[in-house]
Amino acid sequence: MEIIVLKVGGSILKKLPTAFFETVVQLKRSGKIHPVIVHGGGPEINQALTKMNVKSEFVNGLRVTTKEVLEVVEHILSGSVNKQIVSKLQQSGGTGIGLSGVDAALLKVIPKDSSGKLGYVGEVKEVNEDWLKLIIENGGIPVVSPIGIHESGQHYNINGDTAAAAVAESLQAKLALISDIPGVLEEIQGEKVLLRQLTKKEIEAKISAGIIYGGMIPKVYSALKALNGGVKESVILNGLTPEDLKSYIAGKRVGTKIVIGEVQHV
């Protein structure tokens, strides 16, 4: 059973055209490849925190998550964003089934940072993928919000890209990180150029040079980590042009493909 994990970033959620959800439902119907959605919601969380006058800061792209912040994060991700995506799939004729990593202990976590500086930020230790497979085999499209559960029962906030990579790894699926840009871009002679392929070495160099920054850093590292964990392919795609997803499935070159070793650039 071929599976593709689609990570839908918060940057793009509100802008995603109906055609994107229709494409996902068509993929499912075709039976060629089964989609699983893992989502983010960073901007939506920021908005809610600002409204409530709660400050939050990021360390290396991860939100420092106090108890107060966690409550808002879980409410927005598992309550609001997750159900919006489920509804959109339903409107496109699909069966979206929303879950958070807490349901069926789908995403078991340990604290990301033992010093406690990050608060309730989790690192996925185990994915209970059997439940995802059950949904997939029964015609559903799982929609997973990145909240995990610790053995103590405590809930944790997980970065959406790393949650998607862990899910893709557990299902040995393809991983497509869908955002609001055509892929990884680099300014060359005043023009933004799409980088078609990136190796680990190139990624490190471009992060050091400041070409890859901010939210793109967890994305490229998650893509690499997934590949090291046996994921067949990791790609960064544009959600604003849903034909990119179709073209990618059809084997065409779109977005930025992340590869482990050295490759020949053609």
Ligand SMILES: Nc1ncnc2c1ncn2[C@@H]1O[C@H](COP(=O)(O)OP(=O)(O)O)[C@@H](O)[C@H]1O
């Ligand atoms: N080299 C790069 N090419 C494209 N985007 C980049 C690059 N470096 C950083 N970015 C930023 O990363 C953003 C995507 O990350 P993020 O906002 O976290 O997305 P999401 O919410 O979809 O996970 C882009 O909108 C862009 O601002």
Ligand SMILES: CC(=O)N[C@@H](CCC(=O)OP(=O)(O)O)C(=O)O
């Ligand atoms: C630990 C951590 O940083 N969690 C993220 C979870 C949401 C997310 O990852 O959203 P995007 O995909 O839109 O960035 C957060 O609190 O913002």
